[in-house]
Amino acid sequence: MPSSPLTDRVTVWFGEHRRDLPWRAPDRTPWGVLVSEVMLQQTPVVRVLPVWEQWLRVWPVPADLAAAGTADVLRAWGRLGYPRRALRLQECARAITERHDGVVPSDEDELRALPGIGSYTAAAVVAFAYGGRSVVLDTNVRRVLARAVDGAALPSPAHTVAEVRRATALVPDAPGDAAAWAAASMELGAVVCTARAPRCGACPVADLCRWRADGYPPDLHAARRRTQGWAGTDRQVRGRVMGLLRDSVGPVPLVEVERLAVEGTDRPRLQRCVDGLVADGLVEVVGDDEPALRLPA
DNA sequence: AAACCGGGGTT
DNA sequence: AACCCAGGTTT
Incomplete structure (x- = not known):
């Protein structure tokens, strides 16, 4: 798509309000971006920050992590949760070292073939590490589009074909613009268009949000969402x-x-x-x- | 399509 | 105490 008020305004807003994160710094590396994405799959930014810093200090390139001891890797992962992902990240580092000469692939299919890298993370690395064009559709983007375009409180529990098609159509043509939209739409969902208490007063597209125009109708899927227990599991x-x-x-x-x-x-x-x-x-x-x-x- | 997989923070 | 957060893999 050439451009739209939605993508344009969210991207401009991002330029003014983006959080300064180390994996967004000019001196970031594709490997640093990949590590951050894997950690952020499951954990809020504030908890990832110190672990990411240490991780990149100790294992600055994939070959370093590939050669590390598993116990050291798991200890460095600390309390980020889902430790199987730490193992997969090390397997990923080995695959990059052996199959890609130590260079993080920029091709989405090659990325998705790596251990622990699914469709979201592959698209994110294309956009954030290489400035390429991809369809980044995480829970934040899904929520932004569900509200602004569909007028729904929350996206459906599972991805739908129509949803992916719509998100694909919305991605700007130019790779740089597409990457900027990906980062901007995720950021908007993460800090403004939050699940529980959206800050519509700070939203750059509040005036064209269908959910808001319709008077914030409740979540249609509420009955089918069930919270997962924790104690005793x-x-x-x-x-x-x-x-x-x-x-x-x-x-x-x-x-x-x-x-x-x-x-x-x-x-x-x-x-x-x-x-x-x-x-x-x-x-x-x-x-x-x-x-x-x-x-x- | 659905189940499994952590752990910290907010309300 | 209840609820929120999130994507990849396996079955």
Whole structure:
């Protein structure tokens, strides 16, 4: 699409209000952008910042991470959550080192073929690392378009064909403009057009927002969204075990893990979680008669 | 299409 | 205590 009031105004707004983030600095590298995108998949900016800084200091290029010890990688990942992604990021670094001569690909299909890189992250790296044209459709952009164009409070739970087609049609023709729109629309959704308490007074397109014009109708999909529990889930137990191992220098006896894991977790459940962590490559079992757990070497 | 996967912050 | 945040992989 040549341009539209929506893309133009959001992009201009971004030029004035963009947050200064290290992975947006002029001296950023494609590798730094990729690392930031993987971390930001699951974690708010303020928690990613210090980990990203250290990560890039210790492993400034993919070959550095490829050669690192897995335990060091998992400790550096810290409490960002979803530690399987740290493993995939290291696999990704190895693939870039071996298959792409250490250069982060700029081709979207090649990016998507890397471990841990899906459609969103591939599009984001194309746009933010290389200034290329891609369709960046994360939850923020989906919400902005659902509101401004469709007049819906929130996007549908799953991507729809029509939604992707619409987002594709909206991307400006020039690669630089497309990349700017991608960053701008994400930023608008992240800081102004937020899920719960949108700041419409600060929105550059409030006057053409259909959701606002229609009087903020409620979410049609509310009944089908269900909040995922946390207390007592396998995720909580896994997180607790990983925390124990991260903070321990040597192997931790399984009996000690059982004692320090989540209160009220029965033995079969803990065993199931440990087995899952082992299967994921996040934990190693050492010793037979006196089994202990540790982070993989 | 749906389930799985963390952890911190806000309300 | 309840709710919010988010994308990739696996089944």
